[in-house]
Amino acid sequence: MAVLVLADRGETVSTPTRSAVAAAQQLGGDVHVLVLAQSDAAAAAQLPGVAKVLVADGGATAQGLAEPVAALLVSLAPSYDHLLAPGSAAGKNVMPRVAALLDVQIISDVAGVEGPDTFRRFIYAGNALATVKTADAKKVLTVRAASFDPVAAAGGSAAIETAAAAEDPGVSSFVGAELVKLERPELTAARVVISGGRAMGSSDNFKILDGIADRLGAAIGASRAAVDAGYAPNDMQVGQTGKIVAPELYMAFGISGAIQHLAGMKDSKVIVAINKDEEAPIFQVADYGLVGDVFKVIPELEAALDKK
Amino acid sequence: MKILVPVKRVVDYNVKVRVKADGTGVETANVKMSMNPFDEIAVEEAVRLKEKGAATEIIAVSVGPTAAQEQIRTALAMGADRGILVEVDGVVEPLAVAKILKALIAKESPELVIMGKQAIDDDMNATGQMLAALMGWGQGTFASKVEIADGAAKVTREVDGGLETVSLKLPAIVTADLRLNEPRYASLPNIMKARKKPIETVKPADLGVDAAPRLTVLKVEEPPKRQAGVKVGSVAELVDKLRNEAKVI
Ligand SMILES: Cc1cc2nc3c(=O)[nH]c(=O)nc-3n(C[C@H](O)[C@H](O)[C@H](O)COP(=O)(O)OP(=O)(O)OC[C@H]3O[C@@H](n4cnc5c(N)ncnc54)[C@H](O)[C@@H]3O)c2cc1C
Ligand SMILES: Nc1ncnc2c1ncn2[C@@H]1O[C@H](COP(=O)(O)O)[C@@H](O)[C@H]1O
Numbered sequence: 021m022a023v024l025v026l027a028d029r030g031e032t033v034s035t036p037t038r039s040a041v042a043a044a045q046q047l048g049g050d051v052h053v054l055v056l057a058q059s060d061a062a063a064a065a066q067l068p069g070v071a072k073v074l075v076a077d078g079g080a081t082a083q084g085l086a087e088p089v090a091a092l093l094v095s096l097a098p099s100y101d102h103l104l105a106p107g108s109a110a111g112k113n114v115m116p117r118v119a120a121l122l123d124v125q126i127i128s129d130v131a132g133v134e135g136p137d138t139f140r141r142f143i144y145a146g147n148a149l150a151t152v153k154t155a156d157a158k159k160v161l162t163v164r165a166a167s168f169d170p171v172a173a174a175g176g177s178a179a180i181e182t183a184a185a186a187e188d189p190g191v192s193s194f195v196g197a198e199l200v201k202l203e204r205p206e207l208t209a210a211r212v213v214i215s216g217g218r219a220m221g222s223s224d225n226f227k228i229l230d231g232i233a234d235r236l237g238a239a240i241g242a243s244r245a246a247v248d249a250g251y252a253p254n255d256m257q258v259g260q261t262g263k264i265v266a267p268e269l270y271m272a273f274g275i276s277g278a279i280q281h282l283a284g285m286k287d288s289k290v291i292v293a294i295n296k297d298e299e300a301p302i303f304q305v306a307d308y309g310l311v312g313d314v315f316k317v318i319p320e321l322e323a324a325l326d327k328k
Numbered sequence: 329m330k331i332l333v334p335v336k337r338v339v340d341y342n343v344k345v346r347v348k349a350d351g352t353g354v355e356t357a358n359v360k361m362s363m364n365p366f367d368e369i370a371v372e373e374a375v376r377l378k379e380k381g382a383a384t385e386i387i388a389v390s391v392g393p394t395a396a397q398e399q400i401r402t403a404l405a406m407g408a409d410r411g412i413l414v415e416v417d418g419v420v421e422p423l424a425v426a427k428i429l430k431a432l433i434a435k436e437s438p439e440l441v442i443m444g445k446q447a448i449d450d451d452m453n454a455t456g457q458m459l460a461a462l463m464g465w466g467q468g469t470f471a472s473k474v475e476i477a478d479g480a481a482k483v484t485r486e487v488d489g490g491l492e493t494v495s496l497k498l499p500a501i502v503t504a505d506l507r508l509n510e511p512r513y514a515s516l517p518n519i520m521k522a523r524k525k526p527i528e529t530v531k532p533a534d535l536g537v538d539a540a541p542r543l544t545v546l547k548v549e550e551p552p553k554r555q556a557g558v559k560v561g562s563v564a565e566l567v568d569k570l571r572n573e574a575k576v577i
Pocket of ligand 2: 333334335336337364366367370389390392393420422425442443444445446447448450451453454455456
């Protein structure tokens with residue numbers, strides 16, 4: 021039977037969604053993608069290996085509210101063995117609701133597919149890796165994007181169909197959103213991530229990282245301490261309870277390396293840590309460590325990057 | 329308004345957990361246990377709503393071993409009024425916890441359930457959404473702000489890209505994110521007072537719930553370890569290594 025992937029909203033397909041499609045392809049069977057807006061359909065139809073794109077016909081699902089989106093997925097579920105979504109904030113909001121409506125135990129943040137009913141996932145902030153087998157007939161999963169190479173953004177040509185509308189449970193309504201305009205690559209998609217910690221000291225100081233990020237085309241991340249202190253917005257938090265990233269290069273500026281932070285970045289290919297405390301735990305996972313003051317290192321680094 | 333706050337007993341967040349040598353799980357014997365940090369935030373939010381006059385009673389519920397009474401006591405010391413322990417040994421998955429909570433909701437009729445967004449042991453991030461589904465209620469997950477007015481909960485949520493606000497008809501479920509509030513420490517007099525607050529104990533079977541897991545854990549392993557690399561002496565050396573050795577810039 022087929023596999024249904026709920027795409028994150030957006031007219032370009034997000035990297036986590038493309039990773040979820042990659043995971044779906046490992047399950048066997050046709051892969052269908054559900055998008056929540058007509059404007060999102062064209063890009064999804066270009067994903068290689070996708071047989072069909074289903075488009076929700078607007079209404080309450082267009083805002084991505086969990087209650088109507090879950091109702092829609094449940095109405096589509098009879099045709100599918102597996103229902104997946106990326107482990108984004110949106111996927112994590114909706115999929116457990118879908119699972120419960122189907123009387124299924126969700127498997128969150130799948131990091132490996134061992135078979136159609138057997139999956140690997142991290143527990144305890146990434147300190148242990150569990151292999152679990154489900155007894156449920158239907159499988160409802162979210163996918164840890166950092167563990168699956170995303171499929172290409174183009175190359176396919178799936179058929180586009182409209183999904184029959186499901187009834188909105190009518191218990192929630194959308195009030196508004198304050199979204200930060202992204203001027204940089206998305207954290208979970210970036211090839212290079214530059215993160216700042218409590219050491220940055222203020223939101224003005226945090227902006228010093230921009231210079232390095234500009235030079236490397238990097239996304240900017242933050243530790244929880246930096247977010248809590250208001251130096252950076254919440255969606256920049258990297259870690260157990262923030263975003264999980266696995267870029268080619270991760271640079272941590274003034275981050276101590278608590279396990280909750282490491283959970284979000286230790287799959288990065290190359291890790292660089294800059295910290296004035298040579299005992300900081302971050303150095304235990306860093307490929308290259310530099311003991312020093314970030315405020316001294318950052319301008320030097322900019323200058324060195326400018327020199328070819 | 330009654331508020332139900334589910335609190336989970338988990339390995340303390342400061343403990344570096346170790347995988348058992350036989351690959352069946354992680355070492356939990358003689359390890360410090362605490363209330364899940366997100367649940368402390370949920371309790372705090374409930375207590376603040378009560379202090380503001382928006383709530384009348386707070387019931388803390390834990391599903392777990394007898395020892396989970398300790399976490400209920402912590403919630404009582406923070407300001408919850410009474411506790412319910414649903415006694416189960418072994419793993420109880422989010423779906424089963426949600427079914428147990430649904431049965432308790434049928435008895436207690438709370439208008440709001442505030443819980444953590446994620447338990448830091450299973451990292452599932454699921455129970456609140458599952459409970460909302462079983463109840464047919466609205467869900468305000470990953471909340472960084474909650475306002476109760478006119479029979480609705482207005483919840484600001486931490487989402488990818490920023491913040492989103494939804495309005496939920498009451499009764500509803502809210503799951504707490506890290507920045508919802510800063511939980512208080514229980515004062516000594518409140519810890520003393522909490523000892524006198526009642527805790528009722530029930531079993532899943534009393535509630536008519538089958539708490540059997542759906543997932544079989546085939547093995548638990550230590551994830552591949554990263555080797556610590558080298559310390560470089562200067563920015564110039566760092567840039568050279570990144571360009572010529574790691575070839576990432
Ligand atoms: C339930 C829970 C979930 C959590 N989830 C997350 C999460 O998702 N992500 C996350 O990051 N954290 C998370 N945390 C928090 C985590 O435990 C740490 O508190 C946090 O990561 C610390 O952030 P930090 O390294 O920036 O700050 P600190 O630990 O304070 O470290 C600052 C570092 O900067 C160094 N420093 C200071 N000044 C300078 C300078 N001028 N130059 C160079 N170095 C300097 C110091 O030596 C120190 O190592 C969570 C905690 C809990 C309880
Ligand atoms: N055994 C339990 N007892 C009480 N509350 C629980 C239990 N399991 C999960 N919860 C609640 O559900 C939240 C999310 O847990 P999880 O879905 O396991 O990540 C937790 O923060 C708790 O508020």
